[in-house]
Amino acid sequence: MRAIGFFFTLLGALAIAGEVKGIAFPTARWFFTVSREVPWLHAESVPWFGWAASALLVLVGVVMVSRSFTGGPGDPVIRRRMKRFREIKRGYYSLIILVFLAVLALLDQSLVGKRALAVKYEGRWIFPAFVAKEFKNKDFGMDGESAEAPANYRDLKRHFAATGKGKVILPPVPYDPTGDTLAPRSRPLELRDGIYYEGRGDKPYFGLAARYYDIEDSKIHLRYTMRNGKFNGPVDGWDKEGAQLYSGEFQDGAPVSDKFNGEGGKEEFLAVESSEPRAVKYHPAPPTPDTGNFLGTTSQGYDMVAYLYGGLQVNFKAALLFLPAIYLVGITLGMLMGYFGGWVDIIIHRIIEVFENMPFLFIIIIFSSVVPQDLKGLGMILFILVIFSWMGIATLLRTTIYRERERDYISAARVIGAGTSRILFRHLLPNTISIIVTLVPFTFSGLISALTALDYLGFGLPPEYASWGKLLNDGLANLSAPWLVSATFVALVSMLVLITFVGEAVREAFDPKKYTYYR
Structure with missing residues (x-):
């Protein structure tokens, strides 16, 4: 608790200090950035959401830190459970990897971005x-x-x-996840016995090749069509300003016709200094380490590593907003249903039945159609997901509280005069913590799956957000670019497997049959 409290306090303080001093601290800037981008999160020029979120973080952090010093010794049951969790190596190491990924996501523009450090x-x-x-x-x-x-x-x-x-x-990955379209990539060709090969491959090159004025700026001098490693087909030429001056035809490596309409002579144009022929890779381009695109590019021309990183950040940001929201609603309503019963239980249960019978996908389609473009974003998607995600937690807490409220320790608390709020939050809630903690990892994995599915179907986040679901859709639309699907599949499955391992370990370590607060 102390470590989390220090983190919340530091993050909120950095956000406030950055807003006052005009400094964009990694991750901490997000609160004010979102507040300015979403119309209903700011009033005129005042980003009230950024100030409110930052102040709340500082307040919660300070309370957690102070409680950690004044709350007395730690609970022995919790200590035994944490020790048991550490003994389950698969879950423990998975948690370490997830924390490491979260730290990488927190580094934000200092790790991935086109702006210079x-x-x-x-x-x-x-x-x-x-x-x-x-x-x-x-x-x-x-x-x-x-x-x-x-x-x-x-x-x-x-x-x-x-x-x-x-x-x-520059950052280690000098590209933005989105909005940073790159020029077509190129790879060197190797000439062996009059035949061009791509790199050190053993098959003659098929495809487009070009000579460049400037490889870094992708300024093409001449662009050829190659078959069986020889010039075979149309050829086009441009001057350094990008005006097309030359066209022709090659057959079996030799020119058969050409046309030049620029100033000066054709021979002078063809003799301009340019690079050796290079394989041209239009987007989606395969991995080209020599240009810094180690996993290639998407069909929009975004770097794959940067885009995957942006998707990782979106998943963690969504979890930080989504998990507290649904657990706050679900736990509160579930405890009220289980403790009071009667009309409270009936009314809330009818509300749950109404929401459970709503077609979730149709609601998403309707929202995507009627909500103005400036209101669409991560907040709107999470709002819809929260509406349809709290019922399971509430139902589970209701069942647990029904059982717990009849135990002797609750009767004893009533006899000595404990109020309803004290019974709920000091007696009942601690004895349901094992259920709540066990559900968190699986809720996180469900959130990632939901976001990925919605983006894959086209009803998710706007284009300015990096999304693994959109990347899967992009890969299936471009089956000739297998690096899109393979890289996204590995990232998505690895993330879900790590979370599942943590969830299984938490479920075993927090099993109430092993350690309880009562006998």
């Missing part, structure tokens, strides 16, 4: 990834048509490396 220019250091200001190319001495455009730090790094005017430090 640091830029040294004219003797001073600037940290674009950690400030709210949007820098332009002209701020770093780049002029021309792109001077007023937002700074492209990947191009800036190459420019500084060539001119020696500064230094750029």
Whole structure:
């Protein structure tokens, strides 16, 4: 509890400090970013949701830390259960891996993003990834048509490396999960006995190939069609400004016709210095380590590693909002149903029956159709999921409380004058904690599955959110790009297996038949 309290306090304090000082701390900036992006989460220019969420985090964190120091010795039953959990190695190590993944997700733009971590220019250091200001190319001495455009730090790094005017430090994965469309990738071709091969493969290359003015900027000089490792088919040529000047036809490696309509001569155009032929990989591009796309790109031109990371962040953020919401509603209503019974139980049970009989998918389709685009997002999807997800927890708590309220320790509490709230939260709730804790991992895995399924069907998050479900859909729509489905499948299944292992270990360690509060 103390560690979680310190974390909440630090996160909330960083969010508030970042808003006041204009610093974009990793993850902590999310509260105010969401508050500004969603219309109903801010009033005029005041991001009230960001302030409220940050203040609540600090308050909850401080209470948890203070309770950890003043609450007396830890519960021996809880200690025995935690010891038993650590003895179940499969679940314990799975939890460590999940915590590690959560820490990676918390690093946010310091690990994955197109904005530079640091830029040294004219003797001073600037940290674009950690400030709210949007820098332009002209701020770093780049002029021309792109001077007023937002700074492209990947191009800036190459420019500084060539001119020696500064230094750029990029994140380990220098791409944004979404909204960062890359130019078509390329891979080197190897010429052996007059035949071109892709890399060190043993099959002649089939596909498009190109000579580049600039490989990094994907400025193509000549683009060919290759069959059996030879130029065979149409060829096109462009000048450095992107205007097409040349076209022709190759057959069995030799030109049979061509046409040039630019200034100067054809021979001069063909003799312009450019790279050796390279295999052109349009999106979705396969893994190209030499360009930094270790898992390839999606059909939208996003880097796969960055997109998978963005999906991981969405899953953890969704869990942090979804789990407290459904457990707060489910536990509260379930305890009221079980403890009071009668009309309270009947009314809430009828409400549960109504919600359980609503067609969930149809409700999602209706919301997707009628909700304005500016209101769609993670919050709206989670709101709908919460509406349809609390019933199981409430029903389970109702059954447990029905049984527990008849035990002798509850009768003794009533005799000595304990009030309803004390009986509910100091006596009944601690004896249902094993059930609640056991359900958490499986609820988390259910949330990930639900988000993935909705995004796969096209009724989930907007395009600005990275989603593993949309990536699966993308992969099935592009079966010639197996890296899309395979990478997403491995990430999704690994995540669900880890959570399941943790859930099984928690269920065994918190088994009420092993350790209870009463005999």
